[in-house]
Amino acid sequence: NAGVTQTPKFRVLKTGQSMTLLCAQDMNHEYMYWYRQDPGMGLRLIHYSVGEGTTAKGEVPDGYNVSRLKKQNFLLGLESAAPSQTSVYFCASSRQGRRGEQYFGPGTRLTVT
Protein backbone atom coordinates (compact mmCIF):
# COMPACT_ATOMS: atom_id res chain seq x y z
CA ASN A 1 0.00 0.00 0.00
CA ALA A 2 1.87 3.07 -1.27
CA GLY A 3 -0.42 5.70 0.29
CA VAL A 4 0.33 9.13 -1.19
CA THR A 5 3.18 9.43 -3.68
CA GLN A 6 4.64 12.51 -5.31
CA THR A 7 6.71 12.95 -8.45
CA PRO A 8 9.35 14.30 -8.78
CA LYS A 9 11.18 14.44 -5.43
CA PHE A 10 13.47 17.30 -6.45
CA ARG A 11 13.47 19.82 -9.27
CA VAL A 12 15.39 22.93 -10.23
CA LEU A 13 13.74 25.38 -12.62
CA LYS A 14 14.81 28.62 -14.20
CA THR A 15 12.54 31.64 -13.85
CA GLY A 16 9.78 31.50 -16.44
CA GLN A 17 9.89 27.74 -16.99
CA SER A 18 6.85 25.59 -16.41
CA MET A 19 6.38 22.25 -14.72
CA THR A 20 3.77 19.90 -13.32
CA LEU A 21 3.93 18.10 -10.00
CA LEU A 22 2.04 14.82 -9.81
CA CYS A 23 0.33 13.44 -6.73
CA ALA A 24 -1.20 9.98 -6.65
CA GLN A 25 -3.10 8.20 -3.88
CA ASP A 26 -4.27 4.62 -3.71
CA MET A 27 -6.65 4.93 -0.75
CA ASN A 28 -9.73 5.87 -2.79
CA HIS A 29 -9.91 9.21 -0.99
CA GLU A 30 -12.36 11.83 -2.15
CA TYR A 31 -10.40 14.89 -1.04
CA MET A 32 -6.94 15.94 -2.14
CA TYR A 33 -4.81 18.96 -1.26
CA TRP A 34 -1.67 20.79 -2.28
CA TYR A 35 0.36 22.66 0.36
CA ARG A 36 3.59 24.56 0.31
CA GLN A 37 5.97 24.61 3.25
CA ASP A 38 8.29 27.54 3.81
CA PRO A 39 10.65 28.13 6.75
CA GLY A 40 8.83 29.75 9.65
CA MET A 41 5.50 29.68 7.81
CA GLY A 42 4.14 26.23 8.51
CA LEU A 43 2.05 24.67 5.74
CA ARG A 44 -0.20 26.80 3.59
CA LEU A 45 -2.95 25.44 1.40
CA ILE A 46 -2.56 26.22 -2.30
CA HIS A 47 -5.52 24.40 -3.90
CA TYR A 48 -7.73 21.51 -2.99
CA SER A 49 -10.26 19.17 -4.55
CA VAL A 50 -13.34 17.58 -3.05
CA GLY A 51 -13.84 15.13 -5.90
CA GLU A 52 -12.94 14.14 -9.42
CA GLY A 53 -13.34 17.06 -11.80
CA THR A 54 -13.57 19.69 -9.05
CA THR A 55 -10.94 22.08 -7.71
CA ALA A 56 -10.95 25.13 -5.45
CA LYS A 57 -8.56 27.82 -4.29
CA GLY A 58 -6.87 27.67 -0.94
CA GLU A 59 -4.93 30.26 0.98
CA VAL A 60 -2.13 30.97 -1.55
CA PRO A 61 -3.36 30.00 -5.06
CA ASP A 62 -1.71 32.71 -7.18
CA GLY A 63 0.76 31.40 -9.76
CA TYR A 64 -0.54 27.82 -9.58
CA ASN A 65 -3.14 25.77 -11.40
CA VAL A 66 -4.47 22.32 -10.60
CA SER A 67 -6.43 19.54 -12.22
CA ARG A 68 -8.20 16.45 -10.93
CA LEU A 69 -9.12 14.45 -13.99
CA LYS A 70 -8.93 11.13 -12.16
CA LYS A 71 -9.93 10.48 -8.58
CA GLN A 72 -6.52 9.12 -7.65
CA ASN A 73 -4.44 11.93 -9.18
CA PHE A 74 -4.07 15.62 -8.37
CA LEU A 75 -1.74 17.70 -10.53
CA LEU A 76 -0.18 21.02 -9.55
CA GLY A 77 1.08 23.22 -12.37
CA LEU A 78 3.39 26.19 -12.43
CA GLU A 79 2.96 28.00 -15.75
CA SER A 80 5.78 30.51 -15.31
CA ALA A 81 7.94 29.75 -12.31
CA ALA A 82 9.20 32.55 -10.07
CA PRO A 83 11.88 32.50 -7.34
CA SER A 84 9.10 33.11 -4.78
CA GLN A 85 7.81 29.64 -5.62
CA THR A 86 10.95 28.00 -4.26
CA SER A 87 9.51 25.77 -1.58
CA VAL A 88 8.72 22.24 -0.51
CA TYR A 89 5.38 21.07 -1.86
CA PHE A 90 3.27 18.50 -0.11
CA CYS A 91 0.25 16.67 -1.38
CA ALA A 92 -2.31 15.16 0.98
CA SER A 93 -5.52 13.21 0.71
CA SER A 94 -8.40 12.36 3.01
CA ARG A 95 -11.68 10.58 2.88
CA GLN A 96 -14.92 12.47 2.96
CA GLY A 97 -16.46 13.64 6.17
CA ARG A 98 -15.48 14.92 9.57
CA ARG A 99 -13.43 11.86 10.51
CA GLY A 100 -11.23 12.03 7.44
CA GLU A 101 -7.68 12.60 8.60
CA GLN A 102 -5.20 13.83 6.03
CA TYR A 103 -2.39 11.59 4.78
CA PHE A 104 0.66 13.33 3.37
CA GLY A 105 3.09 12.48 0.62
CA PRO A 106 6.88 12.74 1.05
CA GLY A 107 7.15 16.14 -0.62
CA THR A 108 8.77 17.75 -3.67
CA ARG A 109 11.61 20.19 -3.14
CA LEU A 110 11.46 22.84 -5.87
CA THR A 111 14.11 25.49 -6.44
CA VAL A 112 13.54 28.31 -8.91
CA THR A 113 16.66 30.24 -9.89
Added chain:
Amino acid sequence: GNSVTQMEGPVTLSEEAFLTINCTYTATGYPSLFWYVQYPGEGLQLLLKATKADDKGSNKGFEATYRKETTSFHLEKGSVQVSDSAVYFCALRTNSGGSNYKLTFGKGTLLTVNP
Protein backbone atom coordinates in the same frame (compact mmCIF):
# COMPACT_ATOMS: atom_id res chain seq x y z
CA GLY B 1 -10.76 33.31 10.78
CA ASN B 2 -9.04 30.26 12.19
CA SER B 3 -5.49 30.41 13.46
CA VAL B 4 -3.01 28.30 15.41
CA THR B 5 -0.14 29.63 17.48
CA GLN B 6 2.68 27.37 18.63
CA MET B 7 5.66 28.10 20.78
CA GLU B 8 8.61 29.07 18.68
CA GLY B 9 11.57 26.79 18.53
CA PRO B 10 13.99 25.42 18.29
CA VAL B 11 13.64 23.33 21.41
CA THR B 12 16.71 21.38 22.49
CA LEU B 13 16.47 18.75 25.21
CA SER B 14 18.54 15.96 26.64
CA GLU B 15 17.33 12.38 26.36
CA GLU B 16 14.75 11.45 29.03
CA ALA B 17 13.80 15.09 29.65
CA PHE B 18 10.17 16.22 29.86
CA LEU B 19 8.72 17.88 26.77
CA THR B 20 6.00 20.49 26.45
CA ILE B 21 5.17 22.27 23.21
CA ASN B 22 2.46 24.87 23.66
CA CYS B 23 -0.35 25.32 21.16
CA THR B 24 -3.28 27.71 21.33
CA TYR B 25 -5.94 28.29 18.74
CA THR B 26 -8.64 30.65 17.54
CA ALA B 27 -11.61 29.15 15.75
CA THR B 28 -15.33 29.44 15.34
CA GLY B 29 -17.43 26.61 16.62
CA TYR B 30 -15.89 23.42 17.94
CA PRO B 31 -12.85 22.42 15.94
CA SER B 32 -10.96 19.13 15.94
CA LEU B 33 -7.33 19.47 16.98
CA PHE B 34 -4.29 17.60 15.74
CA TRP B 35 -0.58 17.21 16.26
CA TYR B 36 1.45 16.20 13.22
CA VAL B 37 5.13 15.20 13.24
CA GLN B 38 7.61 15.63 10.40
CA TYR B 39 10.81 13.64 10.60
CA PRO B 40 13.80 14.89 8.59
CA GLY B 41 13.27 14.53 4.86
CA GLU B 42 9.77 13.12 5.20
CA GLY B 43 6.16 14.25 4.92
CA LEU B 44 3.86 14.93 7.84
CA GLN B 45 2.40 12.08 9.88
CA LEU B 46 -0.55 12.36 12.19
CA LEU B 47 0.70 11.93 15.76
CA LEU B 48 -2.52 12.34 17.73
CA LYS B 49 -5.87 14.07 17.64
CA ALA B 50 -8.82 15.14 19.77
CA THR B 51 -12.26 15.91 18.42
CA LYS B 52 -14.08 17.44 21.39
CA ALA B 53 -13.43 19.34 24.59
CA ASP B 54 -11.63 17.44 27.36
CA ASP B 55 -10.62 14.65 24.98
CA LYS B 56 -7.06 13.44 25.41
CA GLY B 57 -5.19 12.25 22.36
CA SER B 58 -2.21 9.97 22.88
CA ASN B 59 0.31 8.05 20.80
CA LYS B 60 3.92 6.86 21.17
CA GLY B 61 4.10 8.34 24.68
CA PHE B 62 2.90 11.76 23.55
CA GLU B 63 -0.29 13.28 24.97
CA ALA B 64 -2.37 16.38 24.42
CA THR B 65 -5.65 17.44 26.02
CA TYR B 66 -8.26 19.57 24.26
CA ARG B 67 -8.92 22.48 26.66
CA LYS B 68 -11.79 24.57 25.39
CA GLU B 69 -11.67 27.01 28.30
CA THR B 70 -8.09 28.00 27.50
CA THR B 71 -8.31 27.21 23.74
CA SER B 72 -5.18 25.11 24.06
CA PHE B 73 -3.85 21.73 22.94
CA HIS B 74 -0.36 21.45 24.43
CA LEU B 75 1.81 18.48 23.46
CA GLU B 76 3.62 16.63 26.25
CA LYS B 77 5.91 13.65 26.64
CA GLY B 78 7.37 12.47 29.90
CA SER B 79 10.70 11.18 28.60
CA VAL B 80 11.93 12.11 25.14
CA GLN B 81 14.25 10.01 23.02
CA VAL B 82 16.75 10.96 20.32
CA SER B 83 14.34 9.43 17.79
CA ASP B 84 11.73 12.07 18.73
CA SER B 85 13.84 14.75 17.03
CA ALA B 86 11.52 16.23 14.42
CA VAL B 87 9.31 19.21 13.61
CA TYR B 88 5.94 19.18 15.37
CA PHE B 89 2.90 20.95 13.94
CA CYS B 90 -0.31 21.79 15.75
CA ALA B 91 -3.37 22.04 13.50
CA LEU B 92 -7.10 22.50 13.65
CA ARG B 93 -10.02 21.60 11.46
CA THR B 94 -13.42 23.15 11.75
CA ASN B 95 -16.29 20.69 11.92
CA SER B 96 -19.07 22.66 10.34
CA GLY B 97 -19.81 24.63 7.25
CA GLY B 98 -18.25 24.32 3.84
CA SER B 99 -14.64 24.12 4.96
CA ASN B 100 -14.89 21.30 7.44
CA TYR B 101 -12.11 19.34 5.85
CA LYS B 102 -9.38 21.97 5.60
CA LEU B 103 -6.54 22.08 8.11
CA THR B 104 -5.05 25.24 9.54
CA PHE B 105 -1.47 24.69 10.71
CA GLY B 106 0.78 26.38 13.19
CA LYS B 107 4.28 27.33 12.06
CA GLY B 108 5.91 24.24 13.52
CA THR B 109 8.35 23.67 16.36
CA LEU B 110 11.71 22.01 15.77
CA LEU B 111 12.67 19.61 18.54
CA THR B 112 16.21 18.30 18.87
CA VAL B 113 16.97 15.64 21.47
CA ASN B 114 20.60 15.06 22.36
CA PRO B 115 21.92 11.78 23.80
